[in-house]
Amino acid sequence: MKDYGKKFNSSDKWKFFTGSREDIVTLQTAFNAYRGSKMNHEPITLLRKANTEEWTRIEGFASAKDLINEIQE
Secondary structure, rough: OHHHHHHHHOOOOOOOOOOHHHHHHHHHHHOOOOOOHHHHOOOEEEEEOOOOOOEEEEEOOOOOOHHHHHHHH
């Protein structure tokens, strides 16, 4: 996953997760994103301000404008 992030010039603030199927299902379930099959998944973006507990969820494909608006709020 680290190589994948480098390919797209991600900073160290981006987190990429991998693991066993069980681990991935647990993570997806925690964010109410598990749909039973990778063919049924829906695109979501999850943002969280550093040192906070609250997550912002954007359903669908987030545009750069959507992300900027969320970050500025």
